[in-house]
Amino acid sequence: MTGRRIGAVVAALVSMAASVGLAVVAPAAAAPGCRVDYAVPSQWQGGFTAAVTVTNVGERIDGWRLTWTWPSGQRVSQAWNATVTSSGDQVTAVNAGYNAVIEPNATVSFGFNASWSGTNTAPQSFALNGTTCTGDPGTPPTTTTTTTTTTGNPVPGDAMARVAAMQPGWNLGNTLDSTGADETSWGNPRVTEALLDNVKAQGFKSIRIPVTWGQHQGPAPGHTIEAAYLARVKEVVGWALADGFQVMINIHHDSWQWIAAMPSDRAGVLARYNAIWTQLATAFKDSPAELVFESVNEPQFTGSSGDAQNAQLLHELNASFRDIVRRSGGNNAHRLLVLPTLHTSSDQARLDELATSIRGFGDPHLAATVHYYGYWPFSVNVAGGTRYDATAQKDLTDSFDRVHNTFVARGVPVVLGEYGLLGFDRHTGTIQQGEKLKFFEHLGHYARLKNITTMLWDNGQHLGRTSFQWSDPELAAQIRSSWTTRSGTASSDQVFSARSSAVTAKTITLNTNGTTFTGLRHGATQLVRGTDYTVQGDQLTLTAPALTRLSGSRDYGTNAVLTAHFSAGVPWRINLITHDTPLLTGATGTTSSFAIPTAFRGDLLATMEAKYADGSNAGPHNWTSFKEFDRAFAPDHATGVTRLTPEFFAEVNDNARVTLTFHYWSGATVTYHVTKSGTSVTGTA
Structure with missing residues (x-):
């Protein structure tokens, strides 16, 4: 709210603020040009959401820059409708491309999430393009107030704020989305309140609950959802809402089970799809705004005529979904609805198709969603994609840039509904540990930079459903850290020294990622710079004496x-x-x-090549000599064997000698030969 009386009135309001949570910005020196309304519609322990409205009371502005100073050390973590940067307590918000112009007496608005500690005092003054904002020309300066609530809810009806409040998110994967008889059919236990409590304790603000409905749905024409199953979904949703989560539910594996048949059975698929959303809209219409609907997971169509038909069919599903929900009444009239691209792809053509649909709907309560599982060769470790190199990094930044430019920069929020690495579908060791950590560190940073809300895909391989422990605590720590800051990494997390040779100094490259290197430790012991190691630029060198001391008796494997x-x-x-x-x-x-x-002798297998005698590629993925980790071969370092899989031999020519080249992380390579004759295999070193 904004007032115009000053003096005693302002003094009274400042006094009142201390007791009722109403913070008041003291008036700045009188100057015409702009007025700023600053509000905090939601606040929680350590964080808050702010809404800022700028009114131009002077001449037309083409390009704006709003600045202020934090009085209590607050820090912005995520913003929408403006680019917000900080230098200590000094903050600058710069227009987005679509809201650069402010006509006389017109307004622009933006918002952000920020952290606070101790107190959350409102800024005392704002300046627009260098002019202090004091109100209308010739009138007393504006008194700006901040109304604070403690619910943690974003501004009602503000899609950008709603999606920002969902950061970070987590997926309850392979549970209610399983295609068997019940939620345990894919190996996970039944969901408990304790599980959701523990997910919340990890710092997640939202939870995506994928749901597959088809096996719990009756025949045409009603396509009635089983009452017990719907009640179970409502129970889990209720627990999540009670925990304070933003909650997203959807239609999940139905996308490939029966929705994919839409090109040949348009009427039948649409009727069944509409029946699900009609029942869900009715069942949840009185649920709070924290419940979000996603139209369909990873939409795909079998036997279509191509991109144009795919786009049209997905548009029909999204349009029907939106219409059903909006007409159902209750809180559904303004509920946030999340719409996917085809395959939840971030390819530009797919983004453009969805952007066209969203513009046509003219609905301010919509968000877009895509998924990201990394650059494919790196994500599954094939074709030599063992490292999170420049190519893999560019794939991520290009993807997020396209999503940001197509949606976020134009006022449409984006949910990265699933992210991870495809190799995790087998186990999290498919990708080498250090390279894996670099991927997640970079993803978290770049998603924050592009204002994309992230939801980790977890089908039980990350957070234990009953132990409530992370299977990879190091990965969990890196993911959590990436929500708020960058972490330094290095070119490798492995330094190899050959036992057959004298110990020599070893050098790795530091990736500081905007941080500063502060030291090297062995356990709690701080190593001595200049004696144990040196740093020149980004080169960290471990000295030979330090490596000799730390390696001890030099047994094979990790010595320190x-x-x-x-x-x-x-x-x-x-x-x-x-x-x-x-x-x-x-x-x-x-x-x-x-x-x-295989006597690994302390080394670790990175990848394997397979070629015939004429130099052509052997085995699966014959467009590359480098085979897929776990799919074609799998090392067992503990038992001392390297397995070749049935999938590998299925695509190897009979009675043809295949030369295998094993590449190890130390840089060593070893060749081996295999010959398949029928179902028999012979291997020679």
């Missing part, structure tokens, strides 16, 4: 673990490893069970 510390984020682990070139020996077996005895 160091941590590189930076001015922000989590430390970077560095394993000091003693190795020699692995030894492989001959073996016989079958196409369904073949293992190469």
Whole structure:
């Protein structure tokens, strides 16, 4: 709210603020040009959402820059409808491309999430393009007030604020979305209140609850959802809402089970789809605004005529979904609705198709959603994609840039409904640990930079559903850190020294990511710069005496673990490893069970090439000599074998000698030969 009386009135309001949560900005020196209304519609312990409205009371403005100073050390973490940057307590908000012009007596608005500690005093003064904002020309300066609530809810009806409040999010995967008889059919236990409590305790603000409905749905024409199943979904949703989550539910694996048949059965699929959303809209119409609907997961169509038909069919689903929900009444009239691209792809053509639909709907309570599982060769470790290199990084930044420019920069919020690495579908060791951490550190940072809300895909492989422990605590720490800051990394988390040679100094490259390197530790012991290590630019060199001391008796494997510390984020682990070139020996077996005895001697397998005698590529993915980790081959470092899979031999020519080249993380390579004859396999070193 805005007042115009000053003096005693302002003094009274300032006094009142201390007791009722009403903060008042003291008047600035009188000057014409602009008026700023600053409000805090929601506040929670350590954080708040702010809404800022700027009114131009002077001449037309083409490009604006609003500045202010934090009086209580607050820090902006995420913004929408403006680019907000900080230098200490000094804050600058710059227009987005679509709201750069402010006509006389017109307004622009933007918002942000920020942190606070101790107190959350409102800014005392704002300046627009260098002019202090005091109100209308010739009138007393504006008194701006801040009304604060403690619900943690974003501004009602503000889609951008709603989606920002969902950051960060988590997926309850492979549970209510399973396609079997019930939520346990894919191996996860029944959802409990304790699980949701523990997810909340990890710092997640939202939860996506994927739901597959088809196996719990009756026949045409009613397509009635089983009452017990709907009640179970409502129970889990209720628990999540009671925990304070923003909650998103959807139609999930139905997308490939029966919705994909829409090109050949348009009427039948649409009737069944509409029946689900009609029932869900009715069941949840009185649920609070914290409940969000997503029209369909990863939409796809089988047998369509191509992109144009795919786009039209998805538009029909999204339009029907929006119409059903909006007409159902209650809180659904303004509920946030999330619409996907085809395949939840971030390709520009798919983004443009959805952007066209959203513009046509003219509905301010919509958000877009895409998924991201990384650059494919890196994400599954195939074609030599062992590292999170410049190509893999560019794939991520290009994807997020397209999403931001198509939607966020034009006022449409975006939910990254799922993210992770595709190799995780087997286990999280498919990607080397350090490279995996670099991917998640960068993803969290760049999503924040582009104002994209992220929701981690977790089908049970990350947070234990009954133990409530992370299977990879190091990964969990990196993900959590990326929500608020950057972390330093390095070119590798492995330093190898050959036992067959004298110990020499080793150098790795530091990736400070905007932080500052502060030191190197072995456990709680601070190593000595200049003696144990040196740093020149971004080159960290471990001295030979330090490596000799830390490696002890130089047994094969990891002899010591160091941590590189930076001015922000989590430390970077560095394993000091003693190795020699692995030894492989001959073996016989079958196409369904073949293992190469391997003395790894401290080394670790990175990838494998397979070629025929003429130099052509052998095995699956024959467009590359480098085979897919776990799919074609799998090392077992603990038991000392390297397995070749039935999937590999299924695409190997009979009686053709195949040369395998194993690449290890130390840089060593070893060749091996296999020949398949029917179902028999012979291997020679």
